[in-house]
Amino acid sequence: MSGPSTYQPTNPALQWIERRLPIIGLIHSSFVAYPTPRNLNYWWTFGGILSFMLGVQIVTGVILAMHYTPHVDMAFNSVESIVRDVNYGWLLRYLHSNGASMFFIAVYIHMLRGLYYGSYKEPREILWILGVIIYLLMMATGFMGYVLPWGQMSFWGATVITNLFSAIPYVGDSIVTLLWGGYSVGNPTLNRFFSLHYLLPFVIAGVVVLHVWALHVAGQNNPAGVEPKTEKDTVPFTPYATIKDGFGMVCFMIFYAWFVFYIPNYLGDPDNYIMANPGVTPAHIVPEWYYLPFYAILRSIPSKLGGVICMFGAILVLAFLPWLDNAKTRSSRYRPIAKQFFWMFVAVCVLLGWLGAQPAEGVYTIASRILTFCYFAYFLIVLPILSRIEKPRTVPNSIADDVLAKYGKKVASAIVALVLAGGLVAGSMQDAKAQEHGGPVPPSLSWSFAGPIGKFDRGALQRGYKVYKEVCSTCHSMNLLHFRNLADEGGPGFSTAQAQAVASDVKVQDGPNDAGDMFDRPGRLADKFPAPFPNEQAARAANGGALPPDLSLIAKARGYDRGFPQFVFDFFKQFQEKGPNYVTALLQGYVDPPPKDFALPAGSYYNTYFPGHAIKMPKPISDDQVTYDDGTPQKVDQYAKDVATFLMWTAEPHLEARKRLGLQVMVFLIIFAGLMYFTKKKVWANAH
Amino acid sequence: MTTTSSAEHTRRDFLFVATGAVAAVGTAAVIWPLISQMNPDASTIAAGAPIEVDLAPIAEGQDIKVFWRGKPIYIMNRTKKQIDEARSVPTASLPDPASDQSRVKEGHDQWLVVIGICTHLGCIPIAHEGDYDGFFCPCHGSQYDSSGRVRRGPAPLNLPVPPYAFVSDSKIKIG
Ligand code: FES
Numbered sequence: 001m002s003g004p005s006t007y008q009p010t011n012p013a014l015q016w017i018e019r020r021l022p023i024i025g026l027i028h029s030s031f032v033a034y035p036t037p038r039n040l041n042y043w044w045t046f047g048g049i050l051s052f053m054l055g056v057q058i059v060t061g062v063i064l065a066m067h068y069t070p071h072v073d074m075a076f077n078s079v080e081s082i083v084r085d086v087n088y089g090w091l092l093r094y095l096h097s098n099g100a101s102m103f104f105i106a107v108y109i110h111m112l113r114g115l116y117y118g119s120y121k122e123p124r125e126i127l128w129i130l131g132v133i134i135y136l137l138m139m140a141t142g143f144m145g146y147v148l149p150w151g152q153m154s155f156w157g158a159t160v161i162t163n164l165f166s167a168i169p170y171v172g173d174s175i176v177t178l179l180w181g182g183y184s185v186g187n188p189t190l191n192r193f194f195s196l197h198y199l200l201p202f203v204i205a206g207v208v209v210l211h212v213w214a215l216h217v218a219g220q221n222n223p224a225g226v227e228p229k230t231e232k233d234t235v236p237f238t239p240y241a242t243i244k245d246g247f248g249m250v251c252f253m254i255f256y257a258w259f260v261f262y263i264p265n266y267l268g269d270p271d272n273y274i275m276a277n278p279g280v281t282p283a284h285i286v287p288e289w290y291y292l293p294f295y296a297i298l299r300s301i302p303s304k305l306g307g308v309i310c311m312f313g314a315i316l317v318l319a320f321l322p323w324l325d326n327a328k329t330r331s332s333r334y335r336p337i338a339k340q341f342f343w344m345f346v347a348v349c350v351l352l353g354w355l356g357a358q359p360a361e362g363v364y365t366i367a368s369r370i371l372t373f374c375y376f377a378y379f380l381i382v383l384p385i386l387s388r389i390e391k392p393r394t395v396p397n398s399i400a401d402d403v404l405a406k407y408g409k410k411v412a413s414a415i416v417a418l419v420l421a422g423g424l425v426a427g428s429m430q431d432a433k434a435q436e437h438g439g440p441v442p443p444s445l446s447w448s449f450a451g452p453i454g455k456f457d458r459g460a461l462q463r464g465y466k467v468y469k470e471v472c473s474t475c476h477s478m479n480l481l482h483f484r485n486l487a488d489e490g491g492p493g494f495s496t497a498q499a500q501a502v503a504s505d506v507k508v509q510d511g512p513n514d515a516g517d518m519f520d521r522p523g524r525l526a527d528k529f530p531a532p533f534p535n536e537q538a539a540r541a542a543n544g545g546a547l548p549p550d551l552s553l554i555a556k557a558r559g560y561d562r563g564f565p566q567f568v569f570d571f572f573k574q575f576q577e578k579g580p581n582y583v584t585a586l587l588q589g590y591v592d593p594p595p596k597d598f599a600l601p602a603g604s605y606y607n608t609y610f611p612g613h614a615i616k617m618p619k620p621i622s623d624d625q626v627t628y629d630d631g632t633p634q635k636v637d638q639y640a641k642d643v644a645t646f647l648m649w650t651a652e653p654h655l656e657a658r659k660r661l662g663l664q665v666m667v668f669l670i671i672f673a674g675l676m677y678f679t680k681k682k683v684w685a686n687a688h
Numbered sequence: 689m690t691t692t693s694s695a696e697h698t699r700r701d702f703l704f705v706a707t708g709a710v711a712a713v714g715t716a717a718v719i720w721p722l723i724s725q726m727n728p729d730a731s732t733i734a735a736g737a738p739i740e741v742d743l744a745p746i747a748e749g750q751d752i753k754v755f756w757r758g759k760p761i762y763i764m765n766r767t768k769k770q771i772d773e774a775r776s777v778p779t780a781s782l783p784d785p786a787s788d789q790s791r792v793k794e795g796h797d798q799w800l801v802v803i804g805i806c807t808h809l810g811c812i813p814i815a816h817e818g819d820y821d822g823f824f825c826p827c828h829g830s831q832y833d834s835s836g837r838v839r840r841g842p843a844p845l846n847l848p849v850p851p852y853a854f855v856s857d858s859k860i861k862i863g
Contacts, residue, residue, distance in 0.1 A: 059722065063722065063725055066725075067725075067729075081729070081731060084730070085729040085730040085731045085732075086729045086730075087724040087725050087727055087729065088721035088724055088725050089725060089729070091721055092721070092722075092725060482731070482734065484730070484734045488730075514745070524737065525734055525737065526731070526734035526735045526737060668710075668713075668714060668717075671710065672707075672711070675703070675706055675707040675710055676707060678703055678707075679703055679704060679707045682700050682703060682704075
């Protein structure tokens with residue numbers, strides 16, 4: 001992309017094409033012969049990783065759109081049927097939902113790298129601004145994508161974020177109505193968000209082309225921050241940068257696969273497994289982790305308009321960075337003071353992210369205000385002043401000199417710092433949950449399906465099904481489960497005939513027949529489990545005004561806080577069993593009579609583990625209520641554990657397939673990373 | 689870099705080939721789920737289970753259309769005249785030779801069950817129309833006789849008979 005190519009193919013057919021459309025020459029000059037500084041470190045591989053992630057998101061997204069229904073009544077269930085019924089649907093969905101987080105992790109590293117090494121300075125201002133535009137587009141795309149599954153967080157996130165625009169004086173409300181296409185977030189909103197969520201990634205891809213073009217005109221910056229002067233300072237992009245980027249990418253894929261296959265819901269919010277309900281706001285609304293610092297800035301300002309201005313200002317200020325920081329020296333390596341402020345700035349961002357997940361009250365608000373000030377001060381005060389007064393150290397004469405000097409080996413400590421910081425942000429969301437949750441934390445039980453090679457205990461699944469059928473199903477629906485699922489691989493292990501028998505025991509309403517009447521018929525394998533009540537009103541009327549929640553997803557829709565530093569270990573231990581722990585604890589958590597100082601509302605029961613303790617469901621099960629044929633003790637704790645196992649399966653029916661495939665992918669990626677590493681070493685041996 | 693021995697060359701080539709091969713295997717493995725997701729999903733397959741149809745309400749000379757796996761199935765209670773017409777034509781003279789007997793179930797000769805999708809390009813032929821007391825396809829004028837065999841027009845094949853069986857004299861199970 002930097003001027004006419006000198007490349008001439010030897011093959012006559014290619015020559016024929018090349019004379020008419022010099023595309024091979026373009027590719028050759030941009031990605032093969034293109035000279036790249038020889039001293040780039042691994043932080044530079046994140047550009048390639050980002051292109052890779054954009055590709056992954058587009059491919060998985062286009063596929064998900066083939067199966068998704070953008071309608072308020074169907075969106076939630078269509079996402080679930082992708083996960084449950086479409087071949088490899090669970091894989092594609094988890095790749096896409098976790099892919100968004102990976103994309104943001106990579107972009108934050110990429111941006112901080114640019115900040116540290118001064119990659120925005122002359123002549124790369126436009127390159128940097130294009131990057132800021134891409135980042136803004138990513139935020140918009142990510143936000144609209146999060147709305148599509150139409151869970152509680154989707155809906156309330158959409159409500160809160162669109163309401164930001166109502167802060168604009170005079171026209172704010174009209175703009176919000178325009179965004180919604182109605183008087184509240186509803187079907188038109190969902191439809192347009194779907195359309196735009198499909199469109200924007202291609203806009204991003206377009207701006208990425210400009211970004212790469214600008215990069216190839218100005219040339220890459222490098223850790224020394226000096227421009228290449230001679231041939232000795234650069235190596236051709238292929239094979240040197242290609243193989244290095246490739247190795248970086250494979251390492252990143254291992255990290256990505258860890259999330260997808262082992263902790264796919266680690267970064268998600270349990271509330272988003274509850275279908276959107278315009279009548280009930282979740283107790284604590286938290287945006288996705290990648291917006292948290294800006295969310296904290298928004299909330300720290302005590303004025304609505306001021307908060308919105310500061311939030312957008314926090315992003316827009318990045319675009320002015322090339323003119324705020326005038327220092328001649330690019331790389332912070334040679335700027336002893338700027339370097340320290342850089343790390344302070346990183347800490348400020350991480351802490352802001354953490355505060356974004358805390359309740360907006362008391363000490364948190366004060367801390368957010370101080371840190372918001374620090375955030376802006378870094379750009380508006382520190383950098384402009386530093387560029388005047390700081391005395392940089394001597395910069396190497398050339399890149400070749402820099403390579404010989406073998407500068408700095410602090411990469412490892414930086415990685416550790418970043419991982420810890422990331423963990424802090426992720427965990428802070430869970431901290432926030434704790435605040436409102438109160439009460440004791442459900443004990444962690446050992447589950448056969450936990451860990452990298454976990455499998456369901458068939459006996460427990462079958463017993464759990466029995467408990468569900470004889471006890472839970474009298475009040476709770478199970479809308480996402482079909483009779484055929486009982487015979488699915490990785491499930492309770494019914495034969496097709498057994499599942500058929502279960503189905504035909506049940507009366508299912510069908511029709512209308514030729515006379516126009518609805519009629520009952522025996523269930524078929526393809527039927528859903530019928531709900532105990534015909535509609536929500538009937539369910540409420542029969543249950544003292546409370547709606548017994550659907551149980552299909554309950555094991556993923558409930559969570560609790562694990563606290564710091566537990567959640568950091570959870571990442572490594574692949575802890576994903578909050579839901580089953582909670583269900584088991586809840587079923588055993590009834591205390592009668594309630595503690596003396598607790599005022600129990602009429603028609604409620606005291607439960608230790610229920611948020612707020614007053615639950616409408618009476619103690620549902622007692623010892624010996626359900627008969628076990630296999631000699632398992634008929635005790636409440638056993639019942640609770642079995643039914644929790646069953647509910648984990650209904651929430652995640654492909655859990656076994658996921659972990660099995662995960663192991664294969666991990667082994668493959670580790671072998672591949674090893675090969676890439678040695679290949680990279682061999683290739684680079686010539687360059688040193 | 690000094691001189692490279694040929695042994696090292698071989699080792700290096702092997703490394704490159706191995707890495708390339710593993711990358712190729714990985715790419716192929718990634719493509720598999722991306723294609724496989726286009727196949728019918730589990731709910732579609734489950735919904736394609738056999739269906740039972742009650743024949744009692746269909747009077748002689750009438751027909752009904754039911755849907756199985758999204759395809760229209762014609763079930764026709766043929767008159768004596770229709771059966772005779774279908775059986776009197778010499779099989780060998782037909783574009784897609786098949787006897788009427790081979791297209792119905794023995795002992796239930798009056799019942800014709802065919803998939804009502806024109807074998808030309810997939811339109812739905814209209815029953816009881818055309819010159820052969822059978823079906824007429826409005827799209828490009830193919831004509832089928834009272835046994836669902838193509839007699840005229842661009843359609844190459846007879847209307848296919850779906851898998852079905854009589855559960856009782858007045859009930860069939862399709863699929
Ligand atoms: S589709 Fe029936 S004749 Fe062409």
